[in-house]
Amino acid sequence: MGGGEKPELMINGKRLDGRMPDQLRSIKIESGVIKNAVGSAYIEWGNNKIIAAVYGPKEALPKHVQDPERAIIKCRYTMAPFSSLEEHGRSGPNRRSTEISKVTKEVFENVIMLEKFPGSEIDIFVEVLQGDGGTRAAGITAAAVAVAASGIPMTDIPYAVSFGKVGDTVILDLNKIEDNYSDADMPVAISPRTGDILLLQMDGTLSKDDVKAGMDMVYRAAEVITKVQRDALKAPYEKISERYTK
């Protein structure tokens, strides 16, 4: 929560950037942007610009971290020093990025079929180039595409989006200024096939009804986000196929 004077976030039922309360920012994903990685994706979610890359499965090192029953996931979320208006200084891990790395890892532990690669590790990197609120959600959405593009078997492609509350209105997909000055925000990651909740964090206060209304919006957003993710995965192959089908 930001300090100081609180700006007016809703004007005539519309948000500062002209969106309706339940409207997402525009989302664009490109798969296969990093050739060295096994799978990668670049996402532009509003003003967020994030690259995700996946390496592995490979032999887990050091050896004592190996799990003989399943693969382990290592996840590293970082914000570039130039990524936002706030001071991010050196881009090394800090309290916030360590937390987001952990929750991102836990999202993927629930969808990747880890038991297929005992003793190995899968590395997921999320690098925020430009941040404008909701980077953890956008990072998970991009990393999901990167994991799927790597061919690692997974039960579903998860997506994430946040919702929050401004005054009496529940709003979907908060940007930076809404994130700082809203009454609450709640990032959620969902497995769209089953509707399972893979991530749920909250900052601020929400009533039971607010959460219900917000979760409804989150589930409705699946239609848009999942389609963008799937199209991004199919695009590189369809581009090659198109060369020969006239």
Next chain:
Amino acid sequence: MQRIVVPGERLHDKPIRIDNTITDNNGTYSCILGYFDDQSKSLIPLEGLWLPKSGDTVVGIVEEDRGTTFTINLNAPYRGLIIARFIETDIRARDVIIASIKELEKDGTAILVRPKRLEGGKMISVKPSKIPRIIGKANTMVKQITDNTGTSLIIGLNGIIWLKGGNVDLATKAILQIEEEAHTSGLTDRIREMLEANKV
């Protein structure tokens, strides 16, 4: 009809048994990025790494000579192991070998038998999921490449291909084109045309 499917995408409205899928009461869903054929109900992976299976032929590099055993880098999360007293060939560290997998240990290490040293030549690595396409139905694709270039090919299922003799550059070009276009139809004919056009 064939189509590209992604993880979580419904393939069939009843639970049926297909490789790389999961099922629930309402249907069958893909677990991988793959190519699905509605008629034959087959799901072919487009990406993904190779996991050792007994009987697979692999090409690898001898990593370390431990006296009684050799460890082999197989371009996979698991290593290969050759037990020195079971072999007759003289192999050393950094040799390129072809061998077949006898069995798998509990930790995933592949026990290799019948190693053969590959001398000279060139090695390229491709996505292991594209190897079946490079070999082709009843070896048609690989035969076409060797016939047109005079290169002898040794294909490891782990995604490493060893080439020697003849027009190696043309053979490499053909293999890389197959890797890129593996999911398209009419590929055999296009590769043949390409090989014949570039033949000297």
